[in-house]
Every structure is written in structure tokens, then in C-alpha cells.
Amino acid sequence: MPIEKEVNPHFEEFIFNWDHKFYFLVGGYGSSKSYHVALKLILKLLKEKRTALIVREVYDTIRDSCYSLLEEIVTEMELDDRIKFKTSPMQVKFHNGSKIIFKGMDKPAKLKSINNVSIVWIEECSEVKYEGFKELLGRLRHPILPLHMILSTNPVSKSNWSYKHFFIDSKKKIFTLDDKELYKNRIAIINNTYYHHSLADDNLFLPKSYIEQLEDLKTYDPDLYRIARKGQFGVNGKKVLPQFEEWPHYKVLEVIQSINSPIKRVGMDFGFETSYNALLRLAIDDEEKILYIYWEYYKNQMTDDKTAVEIAEFIETQELIRADSAEPKTIKYYSQQGFNISGAKKFQGSRLQNTKKVKRFKKIICSSNCVNTIEELSDLTYAVDKNGEIIEDEFNIDPHTLDIPA
CATH class of the missing domain: 3.40.50.300 (P-loop containing nucleotide triphosphate hydrolases)
Incomplete structure (x- = not known):
């Protein structure tokens, strides 16, 4: 039938x-x-x-x-x-x-x-x-x-x-x-x-x-x-950094070079198994209140000796790396290898304070070369409690590039 x-x-x-x-x-x-x-x-x-x-x-x-x-x-x-x-x-x-x-x-x-x-x-x-x-x-x-x-x-x-x-x-x-x-x-x-x-x-x-x-x-x-209504993928929830933008790498470098006395920073967060070693170079235009992210290193399951080899350029440049102070043994190891590195103090509520500090920038411009930073921060949203209220220091993912002290 x-x-x-x-x-x-x-x-x-x-x-x-x-x-x-x-x-x-x-x-x-x-x-x-x-x-x-x-x-x-x-x-x-x-x-x-x-x-x-x-x-x-x-x-x-x-x-x-x-x-x-x-x-x-x-x-x-x-x-x-x-x-x-x-x-x-x-x-x-x-x-x-x-x-x-x-x-x-x-x-x-x-x-x-x-x-x-x-x-x-x-x-x-x-x-x-x-x-x-x-x-x-x-x-x-x-x-x-x-x-x-x-x-x-x-x-x-x-x-x-x-x-x-x-x-x-x-x-x-x-x-x-x-x-x-x-x-x-x-x-x-x-x-x-x-x-x-x-x-x-x-x-x-x-x-x-x-x-x-x-x-x-x-x-x-x-x-x-x-x-x-539209059936389209995107951001679900309130963005943590709505001012985040991705620019071509060459354009970011050009703008940084034109800044009058840019403030340069390097920050590092440590990770191994499911977390990541995240190392970023940043430049701040203090007059315009714009943060530029122009270089990244982002890997996990790397022992300290292997990571030290891959980021050895920092021994030559002697740029100060502000690192996660929760890993004093790791910081000491890098210091012994010749890196200019110091621990940034972490305390209860430090993630919230760091997030607020980053949110104060009018714009956050990220180089297209920093694909992992873009992946984490472009659609980063706040977690919500059972009442639907945002939790200011919890997010939809664990953003290693936001956790770097700088």
C-alpha cells in the first residue's frame, strides 16, 4: 500500500x-x-x-x-x-x-x-x-x-x-x-x-x-x-569584551609603530594537560585607551624545558614576562635559564579585577596572527547562575589568554 x-x-x-x-x-x-x-x-x-x-x-x-x-x-x-x-x-x-x-x-x-x-x-x-x-x-x-x-x-x-x-x-x-x-x-x-x-x-x-x-x-x-528566528551560530549570552576586534597583522604592527610612547607588556599563564601555556605580547595606546595584542604563543602538554627552547627569543630581548605567580617553581626555572621573568600576585578576586582592567579599554585590537586569542576572546561570554544573572568572574570557557597577568 x-x-x-x-x-x-x-x-x-x-x-x-x-x-x-x-x-x-x-x-x-x-x-x-x-x-x-x-x-x-x-x-x-x-x-x-x-x-x-x-x-x-x-x-x-x-x-x-x-x-x-x-x-x-x-x-x-x-x-x-x-x-x-x-x-x-x-x-x-x-x-x-x-x-x-x-x-x-x-x-x-x-x-x-x-x-x-x-x-x-x-x-x-x-x-x-x-x-x-x-x-x-x-x-x-x-x-x-x-x-x-x-x-x-x-x-x-x-x-x-x-x-x-x-x-x-x-x-x-x-x-x-x-x-x-x-x-x-x-x-x-x-x-x-x-x-x-x-x-x-x-x-x-x-x-x-x-x-x-x-x-x-x-x-x-x-x-x-x-x-x-535566523537559525545562525554566534554568541549565546552577554559578551565579556564587546570592544574586541580582529585586524590584519600588518595593520596592527603599523598602528603600534605610530603610537607615541606605546606601553609594551608581556604576560604568561601556565598550563599543561587541558590548560595551556599562553604567552602574549601587548601594546597599549594610553592616550586613546586602546589595547593591541600582536603576538602569541599557545601550547599545552609541553614540559618547561621544551617551552623554554621555543620561546628562547625572550632571553635575547630580555623583555619582562609577568607570569602566573601560582607556579613559583616554574618561574624560578625560567629565570635560571636566563629569562627576565617575575610572578604577578594573584589573590581571591584577581580574575575579576583583571577582567575589569581589560574591559576599561575603549578598543581591544587583536592581530589576525593570534588565532587562539581570537578563538577565546572574540565570543567570550559570562556564565550565568540559576536565576539567569551573570557571574562576573566565570565564563563559558576557560580563557587562558585573558588570565595572563600583564
Whole structure:
């Protein structure tokens, strides 16, 4: 018996396309991306005997999202005689032997029992940790059938792993796809990934009042407007350094040379395993109250002796390095090697004081060569408490380049 279902035209090609391993869907609120992923799965599993896995970061959120969406579609299409739903544990079984299982990344041990999964759908993939994504890639395997992974999400910060992996990772100098190109073309295919961008306008079943409600966000919450209405990646939250700008390297050097008596500073923060050795050269235009960042060293998992070799130019120049005083043994080592280095005092609340000092500059101009500094500071936002109030000395990431004493 043929199946008939009215769908939004922007998703029609996506529903029947199974030519690629990865499908990455990003869009604004109400765009119907999750609905059409669920429909795509149902149609595929009716046609071929497969096991599909649906994942969210928190297992308890699946029942009211993906699971109920699948139920809704099956009811609409009158497929109850061919598709059955089980609630404990959640599972969907098809008359041809296909099935859908559900797991949460908050219970990673449950993933170990999964076998022969040929399709994975990660709903709200930006909420899943990168390690979880890699774990799921390892669970995606079948001896015969082609493998597919579908990732759907509302746009988040560009510091999120999903953006870095599928679009641009400035720190690792990896360029896969410019997200602006996706917003323009709506659909893109790069390597083995099918990209799909959608907006509320693409959902012909939405009431006009819903779209008008999204439009209202433009006047009182521009960040949420970008996410919900435009479906675009960017900054989520209040920026710590809204005056931060990136300039071409040559231009930064030219301007520094033209400053009357610039104040030069060098600051260093120490790190090893997950933290980083961050060393910056700064120049201050005290008259104009502009901070220039024109040189960086940024590495981790480096022993002190190896780092000393890589920054040996500072022994020759004898520039004073103001370093993290929490590492007196490290400072002493560099001093013995001939570096002009001293510890800057740290105290309770010193991060807040340092942040306030940096925020006083009218502009913060960073050289395009300082890619790690740009990565950390351009979209740095404040953390918020449970009431939504900003925490002035906590951020969305641990910014090593902001922690340098100078």
C-alpha cells in the first residue's frame, strides 16, 4: 500500500536522500527539522530492515521529544498496524523487523550493549559532548548496510564542538564550510556530509502568529533572535569584551609603530594537560585607551624545558614576562635559564579585577596572527547562575589568554 504524507517542500529532498554518511541539520525555532528527521527514519525503516539509535544528552528528555514525535507521525500516517511502540524500555518495532532504540549520553554504560546499529540520530547534538559524539561513531557499525548519522540542533556558540567539527575550527586551522554560505544556499554537500539549514518560514504548517512572535525578539533579545528566528551560530549570552576586534597583522604592527610612547607588556599563564601555556605580547595606546595584542604563543602538554627552547627569543630581548605567580617553581626555572621573568600576585578576586582592567579599554585590537586569542576572546561570554544573572568572574570557557597577568 503506497504511503502518502504532506511535507514541507524545503525538506522533501532531504527525506529521501541517503547518499551520505553524515546529515547535519541546523535551524531556527519551529522550522520542523526534528519532525522531518523522524519522518525520514520511519520511511527508511519501513523499507529496509535496520536498527536505528536515537540519542539525546539526557535520557529523560527523549520521551517528550523524539519518542512522542515518532508516535505522532505514525498515527497521522495510520501505520499503527505496522509500527508498535513500547514504553519500558522505550522502543519502536516495525513489522519487518526494523527497530528504533533510545539512549541518553548521561548513561554511557548503556551504549556498550548496542549492536548492529546502522543509523544514529543525535537530537540537539550541541548538548552532547564531543567525546560522546566520537563514542557514538564507534557504535555505528553493520557488516553489510551503509552507515548514516543524523545530527540536528538549534544554533549555538561557535565555540561548541559541533560548529568546530562541521564548519570552522580556527584553533586547529580546519575549514570545512563557512556557515554564512549555508545560510545563503540552504543546502550544501561537503565531502560525505549533507548540510541543511531551515527557518520557521520553511514550515508551512506554522501559524502566522508564531513567526510574528519570533520577529518580536529582534527588539528586546537580539541574541535569541539570531538563534530562534535566523537559525545562525554566534554568541549565546552577554559578551565579556564587546570592544574586541580582529585586524590584519600588518595593520596592527603599523598602528603600534605610530603610537607615541606605546606601553609594551608581556604576560604568561601556565598550563599543561587541558590548560595551556599562553604567552602574549601587548601594546597599549594610553592616550586613546586602546589595547593591541600582536603576538602569541599557545601550547599545552609541553614540559618547561621544551617551552623554554621555543620561546628562547625572550632571553635575547630580555623583555619582562609577568607570569602566573601560582607556579613559583616554574618561574624560578625560567629565570635560571636566563629569562627576565617575575610572578604577578594573584589573590581571591584577581580574575575579576583583571577582567575589569581589560574591559576599561575603549578598543581591544587583536592581530589576525593570534588565532587562539581570537578563538577565546572574540565570543567570550559570562556564565550565568540559576536565576539567569551573570557571574562576573566565570565564563563559558576557560580563557587562558585573558588570565595572563600583564
